[in-house]
Amino acid sequence: MGKEEKRIEILKAALKVISGVGFEGAKMEDIAKEAGVGKGTIYEYFDSKNALLLEMIRYCTKCFQEGLIKTLAEGEDMLGKIRNLSMYGAAFLNAHAVLMNSHIAHQAMPEDMKTQMKSDWSLVYKTIEDEVRKGMEIQEIRSDIDPEMAVAVIIGGVNQYTFKKLMEDNFTPQEIDHTGIAKTILTGLLY
Amino acid sequence: MGKEEKRIEILKAALKVISGVGFEGAKMEDIAKEAGVGKGTIYEYFDSKNALLLEMIRYCTKCFQEGLIKTLAEGEDMLGKIRNLSMYGAAFLNAHAVLMNSHIAHQAMPEDMKTQMKSDWSLVYKTIEDEVRKGMEIQEIRSDIDPEMAVAVIIGGVNQYTFKKLMEDNFTPQEIDHTGIAKTILTGLLY
Amino acid sequence: MGKEEKRIEILKAALKVISGVGFEGAKMEDIAKEAGVGKGTIYEYFDSKNALLLEMIRYCTKCFQEGLIKTLAEGEDMLGKIRNLSMYGAAFLNAHAVLMNSHIAHQAMPEDMKTQMKSDWSLVYKTIEDEVRKGMEIQEIRSDIDPEMAVAVIIGGVNQYTFKKLMEDNFTPQEIDHTGIAKTILTGLLY
Amino acid sequence: MGKEEKRIEILKAALKVISGVGFEGAKMEDIAKEAGVGKGTIYEYFDSKNALLLEMIRYCTKCFQEGLIKTLAEGEDMLGKIRNLSMYGAAFLNAHAVLMNSHIAHQAMPEDMKTQMKSDWSLVYKTIEDEVRKGMEIQEIRSDIDPEMAVAVIIGGVNQYTFKKLMEDNFTPQEIDHTGIAKTILTGLLY
DNA sequence: TATGAATGAGGATTCATTCAT
DNA sequence: GATGAATGAATCCTCATTCAT
Numbered sequence: 165m166g167k168e169e170k171r172i173e174i175l176k177a178a179l180k181v182i183s184g185v186g187f188e189g190a191k192m193e194d195i196a197k198e199a200g201v202g203k204g205t206i207y208e209y210f211d212s213k214n215a216l217l218l219e220m221i222r223y224c225t226k227c228f229q230e231g232l233i234k235t236l237a238e239g240e241d242m243l244g245k246i247r248n249l250s251m252y253g254a255a256f257l258n259a260h261a262v263l264m265n266s267h268i269a270h271q272a273m274p275e276d277m278k279t280q281m282k283s284d285w286s287l288v289y290k291t292i293e294d295e296v297r298k299g300m301e302i303q304e305i306r307s308d309i310d311p312e313m314a315v316a317v318i319i320g321g322v323n324q325y326t327f328k329k330l331m332e333d334n335f336t337p338q339e340i341d342h343t344g345i346a347k348t349i350l351t352g353l354l355y
Numbered sequence: 356m357g358k359e360e361k362r363i364e365i366l367k368a369a370l371k372v373i374s375g376v377g378f379e380g381a382k383m384e385d386i387a388k389e390a391g392v393g394k395g396t397i398y399e400y401f402d403s404k405n406a407l408l409l410e411m412i413r414y415c416t417k418c419f420q421e422g423l424i425k426t427l428a429e430g431e432d433m434l435g436k437i438r439n440l441s442m443y444g445a446a447f448l449n450a451h452a453v454l455m456n457s458h459i460a461h462q463a464m465p466e467d468m469k470t471q472m473k474s475d476w477s478l479v480y481k482t483i484e485d486e487v488r489k490g491m492e493i494q495e496i497r498s499d500i501d502p503e504m505a506v507a508v509i510i511g512g513v514n515q516y517t518f519k520k521l522m523e524d525n526f527t528p529q530e531i532d533h534t535g536i537a538k539t540i541l542t543g544l545l546y
Numbered sequence: 547m548g549k550e551e552k553r554i555e556i557l558k559a560a561l562k563v564i565s566g567v568g569f570e571g572a573k574m575e576d577i578a579k580e581a582g583v584g585k586g587t588i589y590e591y592f593d594s595k596n597a598l599l600l601e602m603i604r605y606c607t608k609c610f611q612e613g614l615i616k617t618l619a620e621g622e623d624m625l626g627k628i629r630n631l632s633m634y635g636a637a638f639l640n641a642h643a644v645l646m647n648s649h650i651a652h653q654a655m656p657e658d659m660k661t662q663m664k665s666d667w668s669l670v671y672k673t674i675e676d677e678v679r680k681g682m683e684i685q686e687i688r689s690d691i692d693p694e695m696a697v698a699v700i701i702g703g704v705n706q707y708t709f710k711k712l713m714e715d716n717f718t719p720q721e722i723d724h725t726g727i728a729k730t731i732l733t734g735l736l737y
Numbered sequence: 738m739g740k741e742e743k744r745i746e747i748l749k750a751a752l753k754v755i756s757g758v759g760f761e762g763a764k765m766e767d768i769a770k771e772a773g774v775g776k777g778t779i780y781e782y783f784d785s786k787n788a789l790l791l792e793m794i795r796y797c798t799k800c801f802q803e804g805l806i807k808t809l810a811e812g813e814d815m816l817g818k819i820r821n822l823s824m825y826g827a828a829f830l831n832a833h834a835v836l837m838n839s840h841i842a843h844q845a846m847p848e849d850m851k852t853q854m855k856s857d858w859s860l861v862y863k864t865i866e867d868e869v870r871k872g873m874e875i876q877e878i879r880s881d882i883d884p885e886m887a888v889a890v891i892i893g894g895v896n897q898y899t900f901k902k903l904m905e906d907n908f909t910p911q912e913i914d915h916t917g918i919a920k921t922i923l924t925g926l927l928y
Numbered sequence: 929t930a931t932g933a934a935t936g937a938g939g940a941t942t943c944a945t946t947c948a949t
Numbered sequence: 950g951a952t953g954a955a956t957g958a959a960t961c962c963t964c965a966t967t968c969a970t
Contacts, residue, residue, distance in 0.1 A: 944959105
């Protein structure tokens with residue numbers, strides 16, 4: 165196994181452990197065990213626990229972002245795109261709830277982590293904002309709306325609904341009505 | 356100072372400390388110092404750190420819920436209610452970001468905390484859902500919408516926008532365009 | 547037991563353990579055990595292992611310095627003073643070899659420790675230099691000698707001889723010919 | 738490069754690293770890097786870190802001893818010999834302070850190292866003692882003096898003075914008054 | 929009742945040593 | 950022979966919790 169592969173192995177192990185017990189709850193020993201390496205080995209690849217977590221977040225955000233672009237491209241219109249986003253986000257949230265939350269719950273992180281996360285996540289925002297602008301150009305979306313607000317309603321609405329269904333009602337990602345939430349966001353609440 | 360007052364003092368101190376350094380970062384000693392009591396005293400009022408945090412969350416959720424009812428009542432129509440919700444949530448998020456997040460980032464919490472939080476937050480949901488239903492009755496809101504989805508879009512959209520503005524663009528709560536986000540949610544994105 | 551007494555207890559325990567196994571070999575746990583306290587207790591009194599060692603050195607240097615003044619005062623003339631110095635130094639070296647050496651073997655210490663030690667030991671030098679100057683005034687010691695050199699010959703000669711006898715020939719402090727080495731230093735080697 | 742040459746390379750690297758950071762502070766990895774070999778290679782030449790250090794001390798003591806004989810031979814009389822000893826020792830101390838100290842600060846060493854060092858250093862003592870005895874024979878040095886004491890005063894006096902000047906007053910070896918300290922040792926302190 | 933000194937389990941990190949290549 | 954990636958025992962330090970006062 166090459167050096168880079170082992171790095172990824174450790175990152176995946178970290179993600180898995182952290183997804184179960186959270187950042188602080190994750191012990192280096194457990195991550196090592198999960199990765200099938202010795203405790204000391206992790207330190208050959210990462211400077212510290214914090215550095216490992218930071219890289220893990222970056223790695224996952226990158227993965228999310230890459231899949232996001234693909235899933236958005238597969239939607240034919242805005243409804244399809246948001247539905248796909250919902251499905252994709254639900255699957256991701258289901259697998260790595262902690263990670264998704266990390267972008268929100270980073271108050272207690274060291275400053276460098278916060279900065280990193282902001283810049284990584286702003287890419288995700290940007291990607292969706294681009295879709296909104298495209299929708300405006302083809303007159304699918306009203307041009308009097310602030311694109312930033314549109315993005316917030318899309319991401320926030322989808323996430324909130326998905327979160328509720330997964331975590332509180334114990335739905336599986338497949339059982340969620342992705343089309344319904346997408347429509348609600350697009351058509352608004354008023355008559 | 357009565358027993359109940361001191362309890363509240365400690366809860367407030369816990370909230371303050373945790374808002375700054377997060378759940379795991381909050382040390383009992385610091386909370387005690389903030390509350391102006393001895394370390395041991397906290398254990399006279401709460402069984403453990405976890406118990407303290409749990410109660411703190413309950414206390415704050417209750418506070419939030421009480422203010423929420425008031426703020427919603429002050430809105431004349433749905434637009435006013437959502438705008439008020441946005442303003443109120445922004446102020447709260449600004450003061451106690453960690454707490455707001457706690458309802459999301461509770462993956463790593465002990466099971467009892469999670470359960471508690473779910474039931475506390477479901478009250479908030481319920482309160483807003485009631486408003487949505489009222490809006491349907493008076494035909495302000497379309498009745499073909501799933502009220503649960505409407506709630507998700509309202510809460511999610513407002514929170515997401517507020518969060519972005521406060522945390523990434525460093526707005527103050529007052530600088531946020533609460534009316535704009537409320538309108539966007541209500542009218543949807545389509546022509 | 548008062549706070550200050552326990553501090554001293556820990557310092558003494560540290561000295562004892564370190565005397566046996568050296569700075570790096572001394573484990574905090576062993577020092578705690580020797581002091582009859584828990585591991586964590588040490589950290590109530592000292593910030594870190596290094597801080598403990600630093601204070602320990604200071605404490606001992608202070609003790610040495612105090613005894614030194616007394617032992618020098620008890621010598622009637624220069625011969626008596628140097629003999630006393632030799633006896634006193636031998637007893638101290640016998641009990642706390644590591645400490646005496648620490649003033650020499652501090653190359654690897656953190657910078658703040660070195661600085662501290664230099665200033666502490668310069669007091670010892672100063673004390674002996676004062677005696678040399680007094681000896682010059684009463685014309686017991688030749689005034690054409692650099693007092694700094696005289697101090698070096700006294701301290702160096704006495705220590706070297708004591709060290710050799712204690713460590714290599716396994717003498718007890720009492721078996722050493724303190725008068726002989728003092729005479730040799732005072733009268734020099736030439737006819 | 739022959740086997741023996743590489744051995745010496747490693748020994749020199751060990752000396753260099755240790756001179757900077759002390760015995761415990763020296764990491765095998767750094768020594769390997771300094772020697773320009775792999776970490777594992779050191780273990781082809783030495784059984785363990787302790788064994789390496791032990792050999793390093795032996796090697797250096799041998800070097801010191803060889804230079805010592807030469808430098809003593811170059812002194813015409815006792816004054817010249819001690820002056821030369823002072824100059825030589827100062828240069829050595831300046832370059833390898835840790836090593837010189839090792840002969841003193843070996844309390845914490847494993848037993849076998851101590852034994853080795855004692856026997857190595859006793860050679861140095863012996864060499865100087867021989868000079869003292871020769872000085873007695875030609876009636877340059879008083880014969881009523883214990884040669885062992887004379888040696889102690891010479892070595893101790895010279896070292897103490899050199900150490901003070903180098904380490905505390907930040908002199909270079911050349912700036913030290915080697916003749917002065919030699920005279921002081923030889924003529925003693927009394928009128 | 930209130931306190932804070934004492935505790936020690938727990939966890940991050942280091943580094944001498946091994947061994948497959 | 951030479952290497953350096955992998956290892957885990959060892960150790961410093963933290964902090965929730967206890968309990969004597």
